[in-house]
Amino acid sequence: MEKVAFIPFHECWEWTASLDGRGYGQININKKMHRAHRLSWQIANGRELTKNELVCHSCDNPTCVNPKHLWIGTQKDNMSDCARKNRVYRPKPYLTTHCKRGHLFDEKSTYIAPKKGDRRCRICAVRHQRDYRRAKGALFLK
Numbered sequence: 001m002e003k004v005a006f007i008p009f010h011e012c013w014e015w016t017a018s019l020d021g022r023g024y025g026q027i028n029i030n031k032k033m034h035r036a037h038r039l040s041w042q043i044a045n046g047r048e049l050t051k052n053e054l055v056c057h058s059c060d061n062p063t064c065v066n067p068k069h070l071w072i073g074t075q076k077d078n079m080s081d082c083a084r085k086n087r088v089y090r091p092k093p094y095l096t097t098h099c100k101r102g103h104l105f106d107e108k109s110t111y112i113a114p115k116k117g118d119r120r121c122r123i124c125a126v127r128h129q130r131d132y133r134r135a136k137g138a139l140f141l142k
Contacts, residue, residue: 003027003036004065012064013040023062040065041072054078060087099124 003017003025015025015036025036041055042048044067049055056078059069073081098104099121111120 011066012059012061012069013066014061015063015065019063025063025065036065037062037070040067041070043067044070056081060085 003015005014005016007014017036018026018028020026020033020035026033027036027039028034035055037057038049038055049072052074053072054075054077055070056073057064057069058071059066061069064070096105096119101121101124103109103121103123105119105121109122111122111125112118113120
C-alpha cells in the first residue's frame with residue numbers, strides 16, 4: 001500500500017511505483033514481474049486468477065489499483081468494453097492505401113490473407129524473408 005496514492009476527491013487509487021510500457025503498474029516479487037492491478041484484485045477477493053482471466057478497469061485508468069474499479073473478464077469482454085467506450089482506434093482497411101513502410105497497396109504488390117482477409121505487402125514480405133534467411137545463414141557460418 002506504500003506504493004499507492006489516495007488522491008482526495010478522486011476515486012482511483014494511483015500506483016506510484018514502476019510502470020510497464022503501456023502505463024500499467026508493475027511490481028517485482030521473487031524476481032517475477034506482476035501487474036499491480038491483478039495483485040490488488042487478488043488480495044481484495046482472496047483468490048488467485050487463472051492466466052485466461054483478465055482484470056479490466058471500469059475507470060479506464062491503467063495506473064488504478066482500486067478493487068472497486070476492477071472486474072474480471074475475457075479478452076473479448078475487454079475489447080467489447082473498449083469498443084463500447086469508443087477507446088479503440090482501428091483504421092478502416094479499405095481507407096489504407098499504403099503499407100506501414102510506405103509501399104502502395106495495388107494488385108501486383110498486395111497479398112490478401114485467405115483466412116482473415118487482411119492485406120499484406122508483398123515487397124515487405126520478400127524483404128523480411130531475405131533478411132531472415134541471411135540472419136539464419138549467418139548463424140550457421142559462425
